[in-house]
Amino acid sequence: MEYGPAPESAAPAQQWIATHSGAFDLYIGGVWRKSVAGETFETFDPATGQPLAAVAQAGADDVEAAVEAARGAQAAWWELGAHGRARYLYALARQVQKHSRLFAVLEALDNGKPIRETRDIDIPLVARHFYHHAGWAQLMPTEMPDYQPVGVIGQIIPWNFPLLMLAWKIAPALAMGNTVVLKPAEYTPLTALLFAEVCAEIGLPAGVVNILTGDGSTGALLTQHAGIDKIAFTGSTEVGRLIRQATAGSGKKLSLELGGKSPFLIFDDADLDAAVEGLVDAIWFNQGQVCCAGSRLLVQENVADRVYRKVRARMETLRVGSPLDKTTDIGAIVAPVQLERITSLVQQGQAEGATLWQSANTCPSTGCFFPPTLFTDVAPSSVLAQEEIFGPVLVSMTFRTPAEAVELANNTRYGLAASVWTENIGLALDIAPKLKAGTVWVNSTNLFDAASGFGGYRESGYGREGGREGLWEYVKVKERPKTRSASIATPKPVAKEVLPAANALPSIDRTPKLYIAGKQARPDSGYSIPVLDPQGNVLGHVGEGTRKDIRNAVEAARGAGSWAKSNGHLRAQILYYLAENLAYRSTEFAAQIARMTGQNHATAMQEVDLCLERCYFYAAWADKYDGAVHQTAGRNVTLAMNEPLGVIGIACPTESPLLGLLSLVLPAIAMGNATVVLPSERYPLAATDLYQVLETSDLPGGVINIVTGKRDSLAEILAQHDEVASVWYVGTPEGGKRVEHASTGNMKRTWVQDETQCDWRDSVVGQGAEFLRQATQVKNIWIPYTDEVSW
Ligand code: NAI
Numbered sequence: 085m086e087y088g089p090a091p092e093s094a095a096p097a098q099q100w101i102a103t104h105s106g107a108f109d110l111y112i113g114g115v116w117r118k119s120v121a122g123e124t125f126e127t128f129d130p131a132t133g134q135p136l137a138a139v140a141q142a143g144a145d146d147v148e149a150a151v152e153a154a155r156g157a158q159a160a161w162w163e164l165g166a167h168g169r170a171r172y173l174y175a176l177a178r179q180v181q182k183h184s185r186l187f188a189v190l191e192a193l194d195n196g197k198p199i200r201e202t203r204d205i206d207i208p209l210v211a212r213h214f215y216h217h218a219g220w221a222q223l224m225p226t227e228m229p230d231y232q233p234v235g236v237i238g239q240i241i242p243w244n245f246p247l248l249m250l251a252w253k254i255a256p257a258l259a260m261g262n263t264v265v266l267k268p269a270e271y272t273p274l275t276a277l278l279f280a281e282v283c284a285e286i287g288l289p290a291g292v293v294n295i296l297t298g299d300g301s302t303g304a305l306l307t308q309h310a311g312i313d314k315i316a317f318t319g320s321t322e323v324g325r326l327i328r329q330a331t332a333g334s335g336k337k338l339s340l341e342l343g344g345k346s347p348f349l350i351f352d353d354a355d356l357d358a359a360v361e362g363l364v365d366a367i368w369f370n371q372g373q374v375c376c377a378g379s380r381l382l383v384q385e386n387v388a389d390r391v392y393r394k395v396r397a398r399m400e401t402l403r404v405g406s407p408l409d410k411t412t413d414i415g416a417i418v419a420p421v422q423l424e425r426i427t428s429l430v431q432q433g434q435a436e437g438a439t440l441w442q443s444a445n446t447c448p449s450t451g452c453f454f455p456p457t458l459f460t461d462v463a464p465s466s467v468l469a470q471e472e473i474f475g476p477v478l479v480s481m482t483f484r485t486p487a488e489a490v491e492l493a494n495n496t497r498y499g500l501a502a503s504v505w506t507e508n509i510g511l512a513l514d515i516a517p518k519l520k521a522g523t524v525w526v527n528s529t530n531l532f533d534a535a536s537g538f539g540g541y542r543e544s545g546y547g548r549e550g551g552r553e554g555l556w557e558y559v560k561v562k563e564r565p566k567t568r569s570a571s572i573a574t575p576k577p578v579a580k581e582v583l584p585a586a587n588a589l590p591s592i593d594r595t596p597k598l599y600i601a602g603k604q605a606r607p608d609s610g611y612s613i614p615v616l617d618p619q620g621n622v623l624g625h626v627g628e629g630t631r632k633d634i635r636n637a638v639e640a641a642r643g644a645g646s647w648a649k650s651n652g653h654l655r656a657q658i659l660y661y662l663a664e665n666l667a668y669r670s671t672e673f674a675a676q677i678a679r680m681t682g683q684n685h686a687t688a689m690q691e692v693d694l695c696l697e698r699c700y701f702y703a704a705w706a707d708k709y710d711g712a713v714h715q716t717a718g719r720n721v722t723l724a725m726n727e728p729l730g731v732i733g734i735a736c737p738t739e740s741p742l743l744g745l746l747s748l749v750l751p752a753i754a755m756g757n758a759t760v761v762l763p764s765e766r767y768p769l770a771a772t773d774l775y776q777v778l779e780t781s782d783l784p785g786g787v788i789n790i791v792t793g794k795r796d797s798l799a800e801i802l803a804q805h806d807e808v809a810s811v812w813y814v815g816t817p818e819g820g821k822r823v824e825h826a827s828t829g830n831m832k833r834t835w836v837q838d839e840t841q842c843d844w845r846d847s848v849v850g851q852g853a854e855f856l857r858q859a860t861q862v863k864n865i866w867i868p869y870t871d872e873v874s875w
């Protein structure tokens with residue numbers, strides 16, 4: 085039977101645009117203002133190519149005004165209190181629902197996505213997000229009593245889910261007491277402008293939400309503005325990189341949700357019909373313009389032909405056409421430039437020898453349309469398999485064994501999501517933890533909910549949106565009065581010239597080496613650096629590590645992969661054993677610290693005692709840092725699991741040479757990471773004395789590697805290394821900037837602190853939840869269940 089067209093009327097959206105005379109200003113401080121420079125640009129309906137409206141292009145003066153408005157509103161918004169903010173968030177949810185038809189039509193017009201999706205998926209999820217976060221606003225005082233808002237947040241969003249991405253950004257920010265300046269994407273500004281009206285309608289205090297339309301240059305101005313405390317970005321990995329570089333050293337918090345090339349794995353025992361239906365959602369939802377689209381089909385070889393036949397048959401039934409037609413499956417590509425990008429990648433794929441298949445269904449001849457496309461015979465290293473196409477293009481490869489499936493799945497720079505299809509729950513739950521992805525859907529795909537975090541591993545970015553884990557992006561620890569100054573009081577000593585005493589035998593020189601893979605290793609440079617006491621007397625020498633030593637240390641850390649798989653109980657036992665061995669030699673360590681730093685023995689002994697306590701603290705946490713089962717909408721168990729990051733590079737503070745080091749290393753290894761540690765540059769002997777303690781504590785080689793030398797240069801080398809997943813740096817602002825700037829190769833996480841602000845002896849700031857969060861990343865595994873049996 086043929087479908088007849090079932091068009092949704094565009095009239096409400098057209099009327100809304102007409103009431104604004106087809107032109108929109110900027111929403112700043114609760115009022116509509118023209119851009120100071122008076123520039124505008126047009127947004128189009130990609131299905132027809134017709135212009136929809138003119139919107140303002142925000143420039144530097146407008147960014148200035150919006151940041152000022154947000155700053156001016158922030159204190160009052162926070163002081164309004166939890167319940168007050170919850171009321172407003174609830175009102176936003178209600179109002180979005182009341183205008184849901186208008187929002188759905190406007191979104192379909194401006195973006196080109198099918199009305200079926202905007203009506204049934206985008207807009208309901210937007211409302212759900214505001215409801216859910218009204219709850220978090222209410223609960224903040226009891227659930228996060230030690231936290232306060234970050235301040236003014238700059239938010240830059242893409243065009244693929246315009247209103248949904250706005251909700252993901254604005255709801256948690258407002259719930260936690262921040263104010264925002266949001267820039268929608270230049271192709272899809274309209275629903276954000278309608279949302280600004282909704283903010284005005286509910287009487288949201290002026291300046292809490294500011295909407296600036298504009299292109300990438302407006303985004304760049306926002307990221308560079310000194311008055312912004314955090315940037316939240318969703319978009320391409322390329323722009324994510326630019327933003328990391330532009331914000332390096334500025335102290336801004338940063339969360340990035342970037343590209344993906346997510347695998348969709350079908351094992352031979354899967355329900356193949358269900359899997360193929362899932363695949364349709366994975367790659368043809370939203371024309372494939374989905375950061376977590378299941379764009380790489382990996383299918384077990386013995387069922388591949390059957391799967392391909394079913395996919396091709398299903399593709400024949402997909403209707404490409406007008407977004408406003410309720411029977412349309414695939415709407416328009418957002419803009420001509422994206423259509424060109426897709427076309428060009430598809431041509432490259434054909435030139436590389438992959439086999440293309442498209443259905444016989446035709447696309448409309450005007451507007452931006454691209455037919456659903458399947459590629460087989462795709463080589464794992466080809467452009468098609470590696471590049472994010474961001475269109476309705478599925479590429480396929482086969483595997484023979486589960487191990488090969490995991491290897492292929494992880495053969496990508498990205499790590500946003502994955503789908504696993506098998507009827508064998510044991511196999512699914514074996515594969516899911518092995519996939520490098522922030523979300524894993526078992527026998528399902530593209531499930532989202534406000535109660536679950538969403539975000540990437542690797543070059544898909546960092547930070548989470550949604551759920552409790554998403555809230556941390558919008559809070560910081562409450563400022564506390566300092567118990568004592570941690571600043572470096574002692575000036576750097578100058579070496580004395582030492583004349584040998586007459587008749588004295590030369591002392592037996594001991595130059596500690598580096599510690600790599602559980603063994604002492606000579607530095608590659610062959611050079612050593614003297615360690616001086618405060619009077620300038622030489623206490624010893626340490627090796628000067630180089631790039632080569634860092635490479636070896638990272639390789640050793642990568643070789644310690646089984647540590648990540650070991651259980652928390654085992655890791656706890658090793659940390660207790662470490663404490664035992666350290667306690668046995670505590671006097672010796674205290675003496676060394678006292679000699680290096682000039683502190684009295686009692687103070688140094690206190691530092692060692694605190695180290696012992698910290699060993700116990702993280703031994704305690706090693707088997708207790710539980711994940712969660714999120715209560716996502718629908719019938720799912722959504723398991724939020726805390727996973728280690730992999731290799732963490734740790735640059736230690738100058739002061740508290742033993743406590744500073746252990747405060748950072750212990751949480752990292754307790755959570756299953758391996759580390760490359762750069763000890764205090766001035767007082768490294770506490771670290772080198774630690775080798776023996778590590779050796780006697782059953783810690784596997786490679787879990788802690790120690791490279792002495794010039795801390796800031798070595799930290800930058802660690803930040804450049806693509807096998808390092810995160811760098812923690814405690815040092816100077818300049819060194820921190822170098823680390824953040826160098827981190828963009830593999831988009832690694834960074835955690836930078838100013839050493840003059842850290843008091844390691846303070847047990848509230850020197851240890852705790854923030855350290856555990858920095859040492860882990862949350863993976864959400866969705867396992868749907870169905871009512872197969874009715875009682
Ligand atoms: P984009 O990353 O340029 O755009 C995203 C947002 O960033 C937009 O609001 C844009 O105005 C803004 N922006 C651009 N340059 C900026 C800068 N220098 N500083 C601050 N903000 C800036 O993405 P684009 O060019 O629209 O799409 C290109 C490709 O990126 C797509 O084909 C797709 O592969 C990928 N992409 C991925 C998305 C995701 O959700 N992961 C979303 C959009 C695009």
Ligand code: MG
Pocket residue numbers: 127128129130193194195271272273
């Ligand atoms: Mg548009």
